[in-house]
Amino acid sequence: NSPLADADPEVFNAIEAELTRQRTTLEMIASENFAPIAVMQAQGSVLTNKYAEGYPGRRYYGGCEHVDVIEDLAVERAKDLFRSTFANLQPHSGAQANAAVMFTLLEPGDTILGLDLSHGGHLTHGMRLNYSGRLYNAVAYHVRESDFQVDMDEVERLAQEHRPKLIVAGWSAYPLHLDFKEFRRIADSVGADLLVDMAHIAGLVAADLHPSPVPFADVVTSTTHKTLGGPRGGLILTDRADLAKRLNSAVFPGLQGGPLEHVIAAKAVALRLAGTEEFRDRQRRTLGGAQAVAERLSSDRVQSAGISVLTGGTQVHLVLVDLRHSELDGQQAEDRLHSIGITVNRNAVPFDPRPPMVSSGLRIGTPALAARGFGAGEFADVGDIIAMALSEPLSEDRAAALRGRVAALAARFPLYPEL
Numbered sequence: 001n002s003p004l005a006d007a008d009p010e011v012f013n014a015i016e017a018e019l020t021r022q023r024t025t026l027e028m029i030a031s032e033n034f035a036p037i038a039v040m041q042a043q044g045s046v047l048t049n050k051y052a053e054g055y056p057g058r059r060y061y062g063g064c065e066h067v068d069v070i071e072d073l074a075v076e077r078a079k080d081l082f083r084s085t086f087a088n089l090q091p092h093s094g095a096q097a098n099a100a101v102m103f104t105l106l107e108p109g110d111t112i113l114g115l116d117l118s119h120g121g122h123l124t125h126g127m128r129l130n131y132s133g134r135l136y137n138a139v140a141y142h143v144r145e146s147d148f149q150v151d152m153d154e155v156e157r158l159a160q161e162h163r164p165k166l167i168v169a170g171w172s173a174y175p176l177h178l179d180f181k182e183f184r185r186i187a188d189s190v191g192a193d194l195l196v197d198m199a200h201i202a203g204l205v206a207a208d209l210h211p212s213p214v215p216f217a218d219v220v221t222s223t224t225h226k227t228l229g230g231p232r233g234g235l236i237l238t239d240r241a242d243l244a245k246r247l248n249s250a251v252f253p254g255l256q257g258g259p260l261e262h263v264i265a266a267k268a269v270a271l272r273l274a275g276t277e278e279f280r281d282r283q284r285r286t287l288g289g290a291q292a293v294a295e296r297l298s299s300d301r302v303q304s305a306g307i308s309v310l311t312g313g314t315q316v317h318l319v320l321v322d323l324r325h326s327e328l329d330g331q332q333a334e335d336r337l338h339s340i341g342i343t344v345n346r347n348a349v350p351f352d353p354r355p356p357m358v359s360s361g362l363r364i365g366t367p368a369l370a371a372r373g374f375g376a377g378e379f380a381d382v383g384d385i386i387a388m389a390l391s392e393p394l395s396e397d398r399a400a401a402l403r404g405r406v407a408a409l410a411a412r413f414p415l416y417p418e419l
């Protein structure tokens with residue numbers, strides 16, 4: 001029972017190196033965040049030892065009296081936070097949560113209608129190689145080429161034409177609010193159920209900075225580790241009493257075995273923290289920060305390098321940078337920012353002429369830096385640094401200067417000082 005450093009120095013050293021990387025660089029991957037220490041303590045606890053197949057009060061194992069308390073807390077907190085009448089906190093991930101919903105609402109071969117992956121949708125919304133595209137007849141809607149907004153006329157037309165059993169609203173890369181009410185109207189007009197996957201925006205929804213999908217959707221799924229800032233995992237919400245039991249049995253025994261009670265405990269902690277003023281302030285800085293970055297990336301100098309911000313701005317925690325008219329492709333832009341200490345991911349933009357592995361876009365998110373304490377001033381600085389790095393060739397001198405500014409910003413906001 002020796003400590004990790006002795007039991008496994010290779011893993012220990014890699015974790016230490018990762019901590020240093022997280023501390024010394026600026027993390028701007030839109031789906032990432034820094035879980036609070038309390039969340040990581042719960043996740044790293046003795047709960048990892050416990051089998052608890054079933055649900056609180058109805059387990060298939062003895063000794064579940066304490067994990068029952070924890071899972072009940074997680075469920076009640078999710079219901080309170082998102083104002084929903086049912087919650088399941090057992091999905092191991094967002095993908096599992098979506099699979100459980102599809103297992104509940106669909107039979108193999110049924111038609112689903114979701115946002116195209118290359119227009120910002122997620123793999124689990126019907127991508128060809130994913131279970132959702134293999135088990136179901138997946139039809140995709142798109143954004144309009146004129147303004148990059150989801151084309152609700154197309155959603156309605158495809159719904160009328162294909163009569164899907166399930167419409168999926170949600171995204172992994174889209175900078176605007178979706179019109180949940182209109183999705184509801186279209187779903188009702190063809191007798192489809194509506195799933196809203198709020199994985200990316202759950203933290204903003206919890207802080208009332210983004211409209212909630214709960215009143216409009218039959219079922220809402222989410223991850224718990226993106227804007228919500230908890231451990232990696234998923235959750236399911238519904239107000240439909242007739243679906244509660246069916247969703248539970250789709251998760252267990254349908255898809256999963258024993259729940260990860262250590263992760264569920266960490267979800268409970270994150271959901272408690274998400275009800276605090278401190279969390280709401282962090283979400284306000286997340287949103288304001290994305291708007292500040294978008295503004296800095298819309299300057300004349302950036303535009304003259306053929307770089308623009310998709311849709312001209314953002315209503316959420318991320319900015320999509322359009323490099324279709326730039327000499328830099330997505331891969332080069334990602335590498336260039338990496339070389340000065342800023343981590344982002346390249347991302348296909350809609351109507352992208354370059355192949356997906358190269359792509360013509362960047363997805364830049366603010367949740368992790370907001371968790372470190374960044375406010376409007378720092379985000380404007382970061383936006384300037386990104387603008388400078390992308391809009392002109394980077395000589396070694398300029399790269400060194402930008403690297404210095406990044407390192408200074410990181411040092412001003414120490415990450416996990418208690419570790």
Ligand code: PLP
Pocket residue numbers: 031092093094095096122124170171172197198199200223233234
């Ligand atoms: N749904 C959406 C909209 C996502 O963006 C993601 C993650 O990228 C997921 C689901 C899947 O979550 P996970 O990676 O936990 O399976």
